[in-house]
Amino acid sequence: MVSTCTVKLNKLFIMEKAIYIAGTGMTPFGEWWDKSIRELMDEAVEKALESAECNALDIDTIIVANMLAESTSNQAHLGPLAANLLPHAPPALRVESACASGAIAMHTACGLLESGRSETILVIGVEKMTDIAPSDISTALMGAADAEKDAPCGLTFPGIFGLVASSYMNEYGLTREDLSLVSSRHHANAAKNPYAQFRNQVTPENVTNSTKVADPLRMLDCSPISDGAAACILSTKFASSFRLAASQIATDSVSITDRASLTSFPATKDAMSKALKEAEIERDEINHIEIHDCFSIAAVINVEDLGFAEAGKGINAYKKENSSLTINASGGLKACGHPVGATGVKQIIDSVKQLHTSKKQFALTQNFGGACASCAIHIIEQV
Amino acid sequence: MTNPPTQHRAQKKLRNNMQEGTILAITTVSHPPAGFNKAPRNIALIKLNNGTRVLGCLTTMDSAAIGKTVRPRMQLQRVMETGLRIYDVSYEPVLMKEVKQESLDHVFPGYIIALSGPSGVGKSTVSSLLVRTASEYVERVPIITTRKGMQGDNEEYIHVTNTEFKEMCDRGEVVACTNIPDRNVQRQYGYKAKDIESIWTKGKIPVVVTEEHLLQGLSDHFGRRSLLSFGLLPPGESKRAMLSQLLHRLRKRNRDTKESIEDRIKNAEKDIDCLRERNDLFDHILVNEHLESVIDTLVGHVMNTAKTK
Numbered sequence: 001m002v003s004t005c006t007v008k009l010n011k012l013f014i015m016e017k018a019i020y021i022a023g024t025g026m027t028p029f030g031e032w033w034d035k036s037i038r039e040l041m042d043e044a045v046e047k048a049l050e051s052a053e054c055n056a057l058d059i060d061t062i063i064v065a066n067m068l069a070e071s072t073s074n075q076a077h078l079g080p081l082a083a084n085l086l087p088h089a090p091p092a093l094r095v096e097s098a099c100a101s102g103a104i105a106m107h108t109a110c111g112l113l114e115s116g117r118s119e120t121i122l123v124i125g126v127e128k129m130t131d132i133a134p135s136d137i138s139t140a141l142m143g144a145a146d147a148e149k150d151a152p153c154g155l156t157f158p159g160i161f162g163l164v165a166s167s168y169m170n171e172y173g174l175t176r177e178d179l180s181l182v183s184s185r186h187h188a189n190a191a192k193n194p195y196a197q198f199r200n201q202v203t204p205e206n207v208t209n210s211t212k213v214a215d216p217l218r219m220l221d222c223s224p225i226s227d228g229a230a231a232c233i234l235s236t237k238f239a240s241s242f243r244l245a246a247s248q249i250a251t252d253s254v255s256i257t258d259r260a261s262l263t264s265f266p267a268t269k270d271a272m273s274k275a276l277k278e279a280e281i282e283r284d285e286i287n288h289i290e291i292h293d294c295f296s297i298a299a300v301i302n303v304e305d306l307g308f309a310e311a312g313k314g315i316n317a318y319k320k321e322n323s324s325l326t327i328n329a330s331g332g333l334k335a336c337g338h339p340v341g342a343t344g345v346k347q348i349i350d351s352v353k354q355l356h357t358s359k360k361q362f363a364l365t366q367n368f369g370g371a372c373a374s375c376a377i378h379i380i381e382q383v
Numbered sequence: 384m385t386n387p388p389t390q391h392r393a394q395k396k397l398r399n400n401m402q403e404g405t406i407l408a409i410t411t412v413s414h415p416p417a418g419f420n421k422a423p424r425n426i427a428l429i430k431l432n433n434g435t436r437v438l439g440c441l442t443t444m445d446s447a448a449i450g451k452t453v454r455p456r457m458q459l460q461r462v463m464e465t466g467l468r469i470y471d472v473s474y475e476p477v478l479m480k481e482v483k484q485e486s487l488d489h490v491f492p493g494y495i496i497a498l499s500g501p502s503g504v505g506k507s508t509v510s511s512l513l514v515r516t517a518s519e520y521v522e523r524v525p526i527i528t529t530r531k532g533m534q535g536d537n538e539e540y541i542h543v544t545n546t547e548f549k550e551m552c553d554r555g556e557v558v559a560c561t562n563i564p565d566r567n568v569q570r571q572y573g574y575k576a577k578d579i580e581s582i583w584t585k586g587k588i589p590v591v592v593t594e595e596h597l598l599q600g601l602s603d604h605f606g607r608r609s610l611l612s613f614g615l616l617p618p619g620e621s622k623r624a625m626l627s628q629l630l631h632r633l634r635k636r637n638r639d640t641k642e643s644i645e646d647r648i649k650n651a652e653k654d655i656d657c658l659r660e661r662n663d664l665f666d667h668i669l670v671n672e673h674l675e676s677v678i679d680t681l682v683g684h685v686m687n688t689a690k691t692k
Contacts, residue, residue, distance in 0.1 A: 135414065135416060138416045139417045148389060152389075152393050153424070153438045153439055154416065154419040155412065155424075156416050158412065159412040162412070163427075166409050213413055214413065215411040256428065257435075262407070262408055
């Protein structure tokens, strides 16, 4: 059934306790052939604990965000694997929601903290993607799409976003040259980020002339295959200068064949409107956004769905810089890398860094899974 | 990698996808996932006429664009490691000019009836009788040929010189052509798009007499789904019995020389093989034992088409 209704009748749940970001740590993203999934998690956890006021024994729950460990590392059961990185092996669980696993793990943690079942939770996002052949990773990632409606024709995720891009270009007249501005900007931003996988500058011409992957998308429109881990300690007990002002999730149909339109993602709009209400702020109070640019066209659509541009005008955000709103100052998924389970956690860590440097109050992260079949939005406040 | 049960479930739903639709979005995946042929895949999101949306491969990118109409056809997609051959619905962009709706109030637009079969099986007889019986609905398309006219030819042939034929091909007027050699000369046969389209504009179904190459050419130009293709076979349990039946008919009609009959029998053998090997090109195989029953079957198809419109 094609969904034609974008207004969801979900009840709005508001954060009932102050949840602080008590510690953060991550590995640089890249190709880490000599590090296992356990070692990547260990490195991120150690850095998160170092940065926190609390110690390892204060962690009462661990949530691991991961999508592909069974396919890429023959390793399931990541909860206990992570728990045993700490001396007291606390209770642990795993959350999977494709590329949104990281942010949805954060959302899960919020629920446990608000209910009082936990006081300090360690959220770890991790993915080890470079151990298997690119064609196999491509097949594994298609698990985020509909196996019976999308995959049988031989579609890949770049293919899905190639369809999205062709539809968007046809509807709004976006040119190939304009689309190239997105990756170019993200690469320029990543040049300053020591944790980014690619810190090289890329010109719009480089993007336009790179190899075709899924017409009209080129190689430099696509986020890379990466290894990496990011860890975040959330606590209602240990206060810090940063808190989660909103944590909202929304869903849409998994298959793009069930969507009324390919040029907008209703789940983003839904989660965004709920997040603004939860944080009790206006959109223009937000100074930094980290958006899910798995493909350059997704960044353009996200800017529009988040309400920072009108439909069809998202590219304007990339045509000139806006000092009051930074977009993917970390380099985004394109240049930082996209170890899928880690990305949502990493976006929150980067937002904390950006608020810390700019001394501004609000930052926002948007992390989605599949073709935005699941979406999580977090608003981070500097208090 | 999609497993056999998933494929089985997907196959069960294929029938719903066997209909025309419009392209909503289009891409070419340069590196298909593991298990698929390595060649780039042209994939489109298609809104079918019943309102559902499907993802499917396009048979070609020629004239494929957002908003264009596509028609379904079955195509081998891949052979799995287990040997399972996976067929799926592919969609081919409609190349022909759409015939105006008002001029076609009783036939399916763009439909062609094709009759194929070995020499002597009775293609011409069947097509003449069909046209006579259902003249309100069908009309024979003239064959353009370089072969010399002979006794027994009727208005079905338009005789041209080799140069004229080549010029028509160069101008793109001939949509399907074939060379059926005699021991002395090359003989070209073909159909002009204009002739077929002009029959559509009269609101009738064109009838063509074809063989493998002509059928393939028509299928390439107008799309396989626009052909209602019949293979005609002579009666006989074995190929030898069929050929003997043909020989008997060719001698009886007393139109060809002894050498020409030998040539025709040689070609007939190929034509019989083609009906078996290229069964993708045929919708129905009819055995021409009782002429009346063959005509009844064909007229039945024509009337059904007229009724469903």
